[in-house]
Amino acid sequence: MNLSDIEGLRSKNPIVVNYSNFVTPFLVANGLNAIGASPIMSNEGDEATELATIASAVVVNLGTARKEDEEFINQLCQTANQRKIPLVLDPVAIGATKYRKKLGLELLKKYHFDIIRGNIGEIAVLAGIDWQTHGIDAGDSTDKAKEVVQKCAQRYETTVIASGKVDYISDGNRVVKILNNTDLLPLIVGSGDLLSSVAGAFCAVVKTPLEAAQIASLVVSCSGEAAAQVLEKQTLPGKFMSELLDQMANITSKQVTETAKVEEA
Amino acid sequence: MNLSDIEGLRSKNPIVVNYSNFVTPFLVANGLNAIGASPIMSNEGDEATELATIASAVVVNLGTARKEDEEFINQLCQTANQRKIPLVLDPVAIGATKYRKKLGLELLKKYHFDIIRGNIGEIAVLAGIDWQTHGIDAGDSTDKAKEVVQKCAQRYETTVIASGKVDYISDGNRVVKILNNTDLLPLIVGSGDLLSSVAGAFCAVVKTPLEAAQIASLVVSCSGEAAAQVLEKQTLPGKFMSELLDQMANITSKQVTETAKVEEA
Amino acid sequence: MNLSDIEGLRSKNPIVVNYSNFVTPFLVANGLNAIGASPIMSNEGDEATELATIASAVVVNLGTARKEDEEFINQLCQTANQRKIPLVLDPVAIGATKYRKKLGLELLKKYHFDIIRGNIGEIAVLAGIDWQTHGIDAGDSTDKAKEVVQKCAQRYETTVIASGKVDYISDGNRVVKILNNTDLLPLIVGSGDLLSSVAGAFCAVVKTPLEAAQIASLVVSCSGEAAAQVLEKQTLPGKFMSELLDQMANITSKQVTETAKVEEA
Numbered sequence: 126m127n128l129s130d131i132e133g134l135r136s137k138n139p140i141v142v143n144y145s146n147f148v149t150p151f152l153v154a155n156g157l158n159a160i161g162a163s164p165i166m167s168n169e170g171d172e173a174t175e176l177a178t179i180a181s182a183v184v185v186n187l188g189t190a191r192k193e194d195e196e197f198i199n200q201l202c203q204t205a206n207q208r209k210i211p212l213v214l215d216p217v218a219i220g221a222t223k224y225r226k227k228l229g230l231e232l233l234k235k236y237h238f239d240i241i242r243g244n245i246g247e248i249a250v251l252a253g254i255d256w257q258t259h260g261i262d263a264g265d266s267t268d269k270a271k272e273v274v275q276k277c278a279q280r281y282e283t284t285v286i287a288s289g290k291v292d293y294i295s296d297g298n299r300v301v302k303i304l305n306n307t308d309l310l311p312l313i314v315g316s317g318d319l320l321s322s323v324a325g326a327f328c329a330v331v332k333t334p335l336e337a338a339q340i341a342s343l344v345v346s347c348s349g350e351a352a353a354q355v356l357e358k359q360t361l362p363g364k365f366m367s368e369l370l371d372q373m374a375n376i377t378s379k380q381v382t383e384t385a386k387v388e389e390a
Numbered sequence: 391m392n393l394s395d396i397e398g399l400r401s402k403n404p405i406v407v408n409y410s411n412f413v414t415p416f417l418v419a420n421g422l423n424a425i426g427a428s429p430i431m432s433n434e435g436d437e438a439t440e441l442a443t444i445a446s447a448v449v450v451n452l453g454t455a456r457k458e459d460e461e462f463i464n465q466l467c468q469t470a471n472q473r474k475i476p477l478v479l480d481p482v483a484i485g486a487t488k489y490r491k492k493l494g495l496e497l498l499k500k501y502h503f504d505i506i507r508g509n510i511g512e513i514a515v516l517a518g519i520d521w522q523t524h525g526i527d528a529g530d531s532t533d534k535a536k537e538v539v540q541k542c543a544q545r546y547e548t549t550v551i552a553s554g555k556v557d558y559i560s561d562g563n564r565v566v567k568i569l570n571n572t573d574l575l576p577l578i579v580g581s582g583d584l585l586s587s588v589a590g591a592f593c594a595v596v597k598t599p600l601e602a603a604q605i606a607s608l609v610v611s612c613s614g615e616a617a618a619q620v621l622e623k624q625t626l627p628g629k630f631m632s633e634l635l636d637q638m639a640n641i642t643s644k645q646v647t648e649t650a651k652v653e654e655a
Numbered sequence: 656m657n658l659s660d661i662e663g664l665r666s667k668n669p670i671v672v673n674y675s676n677f678v679t680p681f682l683v684a685n686g687l688n689a690i691g692a693s694p695i696m697s698n699e700g701d702e703a704t705e706l707a708t709i710a711s712a713v714v715v716n717l718g719t720a721r722k723e724d725e726e727f728i729n730q731l732c733q734t735a736n737q738r739k740i741p742l743v744l745d746p747v748a749i750g751a752t753k754y755r756k757k758l759g760l761e762l763l764k765k766y767h768f769d770i771i772r773g774n775i776g777e778i779a780v781l782a783g784i785d786w787q788t789h790g791i792d793a794g795d796s797t798d799k800a801k802e803v804v805q806k807c808a809q810r811y812e813t814t815v816i817a818s819g820k821v822d823y824i825s826d827g828n829r830v831v832k833i834l835n836n837t838d839l840l841p842l843i844v845g846s847g848d849l850l851s852s853v854a855g856a857f858c859a860v861v862k863t864p865l866e867a868a869q870i871a872s873l874v875v876s877c878s879g880e881a882a883a884q885v886l887e888k889q890t891l892p893g894k895f896m897s898e899l900l901d902q903m904a905n906i907t908s909k910q911v912t913e914t915a916k917v918e919e920a
Contacts, residue, residue: 150677154844224436363632413681628899
């Protein structure tokens with residue numbers, strides 16, 4: 126893993142085209158901007174192919190996916206695969222409705238995704254493993270989590286990030302744990318969406334999806350840790366959101382090297 | 391009114407499904423998250439029934455309502471009524487266009503809403519009372535306001551919150567005034583939307599809509615007052631928005647008990 | 656140019672109806688609110704005519720324009736022209752896709768826009784001039800920029816704002832440079848969208864589009880400069896966003912008079 130890709134991204138300024146949900150696009154766009162990427166959001170079918178053609182990476186977020194946008198989504202994914210540029214899936218609440226599950230599984234059947242980023246419950250749905258979800262915090266049984274990300278990665282021949290108190294990352298073979306984190310990240314609705322798009326951005330400049338996933342996870346987690354430290358770990362979602370963007374705009378490979386806690390699981 | 395429901399909500403973590411407008415969903419989602427609820431936003435017809443089935447409460451905001459979303463809205467409302475879970479209406483700018491007024495009145499005809507939350511001008515439109523609106527601040531003639539909320543509540547057999555400098559709340563019988571407030575709340579576009587969804591969340595854990603409405607109003611107003619105090623009442627919309635979320639994330643029944651100014655009107 | 660229109664806008668509280676993109680409407684709405692305007696966003700065709708009828712100004716932003724919204728956009732523009740109220744176009748990324756370019760040029764053919772606000776690259780596309788874009792910062796060759804804004808303004812008989820490190824403003828005849836600015840504005844995704852809508856608001860209360868464009872540019876630029884000064888020019892997008900809104904809510908004609916750097920180009 127070459128953390129100097131954090132600076133590399135700033136100099137390359139990759140364009141990340143997002144099919145985003147309508148709740149968090151402002152956070153995601155500003156987060157991408159903060160790390161040095163150029164965000165584009167759209168859902169107009171007629172521009173999908175062209176946007177995917179100028180993109181350095183494409184991210185599909187199912188948070189508020191709609192039937193009428195499926196043409197857009199499909200053309201985005203198809204063009205990304207044809208151009209062999211990174212394609213990332215965020216299967217938000219994939220288990221919540223039949224529509225969303227059907228759409229997510231269809232996309233995974235038709236296209237190759239380089240990274241899937243979800244919480245452990247969402248990843249478990251994709252892996253076909255029964256996971257006891259307890260609200261948003263989906264628990265952290267290491268062995269089970271390891272099995273879930275590995276199986277999901279193998280099934281879809283992809284790299285998986287299951288983010289939470291610990292981020293589990295697997296390419297189907299290795300499983301890596303990112304132990305950096307803060308209880309404050311879940312205070313922000315959309316911190317997961319942000320990580321998915323950041324993972325897309327790093328995929329555009331990093332050699333392998335497994336490395337990109339780790340660097341993206343570290344950038345968000347270490348920025349979160351630093352922001353939490355500034356707030357003395359108080360539960361302050363407004364100030365944390367602002368501070369997180371500020372930290373992301375200033376994070377360096379040096380800082381991440383000094384604070385990263387990465388383990389094989 | 392049992393203010394310990396403020397802590398009760400945090401422990402129960404109710405799911406609030408929102409048909410939101412596209413301007414303020416991020417604020418509303420983060421505000422719901424701050425008080426301990428779990429927000430879901432969508433407008434895909436195919437998921438409406440399932441989402442309303444996992445919901446603890448449903449909130450319909452007409453701020454940017456569209457014809458193409460009406461199937462979604464109707465299925466959401468129908469399922470909420472069938473399941474007898476709380477249903478809240480925010481009739482944003484109901485008097486501004488024929489389309490919006492028609493849609494709002496149709497929904498009120500077909501479904502039972504537990505709470506309607508609007509400004510006094512919007513509530514007056516629903517009550518069929520002529521109200522002189524002076525821009526956003528719709529004046530505060532107590533007697534007239536009392537008549538408006540009571541008549542609206544009676545007409546639709548619901549509980550009404552007319553929020554403003556003073557929040558007037560009525561179940562058609564009693565009228566309660568919440569005197570807590572701050573001039574800074576109108577600085578935030580979406581503070582009304584936020585109150586509507588917070589009211590939905592409290593409806594899910596509080597015995598009666600009248601109590602839920604009062605607690606929701608107090609949570610937002612007292613958080614607003616505390617935030618304004620931190621800012622020494624300066625006109626600072628950016629910092630106020632951030633501080634409001636921070637206060638909402640930390641508000642306790644003790645704090646509200648000590649600061650609440652509730653009167654019969 | 657009469658800077659007391661800054662206070663004039665606050666007292667007149669013009670309604671600005673926006674066809675906005677779905678990424679930045681919350682920022683734009685809160686920015687409009689901060690300067691004393693009343694924002695309305697919608698994309699429902701059935702309300703377009705009525706909304707444009709109560710509007711003091713209309714702003715069309717193509718950032719996430721969709722075919723299904725074209726009826727709404729057209730009725731908005733048509734009504735604005737019929738009522739002779741200000742109409743503003745923000746041709747976001749007009750050169751990025753055929754769809755967007757076609758839509759933008761069609762609108763410019765059918766309707767008269769009082770102001771077009773874009774970055775220099777977007778304005779160059781409309782002017783039909785080849786402009787070497789280097790990422791987001793599109794360079795600042797004064798002579799070329801002058802030619803671009805002048806030609807665009809002449810071609811569409813409009814007033815043009817090309818915003819960037821320097822804002823170039825032209826009514827086709829004069830070209831004015833606003834030298835106030837800060838490197839921090841591009842940290843915010845949506846600062847351009849915000850300027851476009853602020854220009855719409857000032858068009859509603861200022862005599863000529865050329866004056867309105869200058870005052871709008873000064874309000875955003877001087878607020879940005881003041882916010883950057885508070886942050887000691889550090890790269891802090893979260894705090895800058897918050898501080899920018901705070902500055903906009905408090906900006907006065909006196910402050911702008913003392914800090915404005917306006918030159919004929």
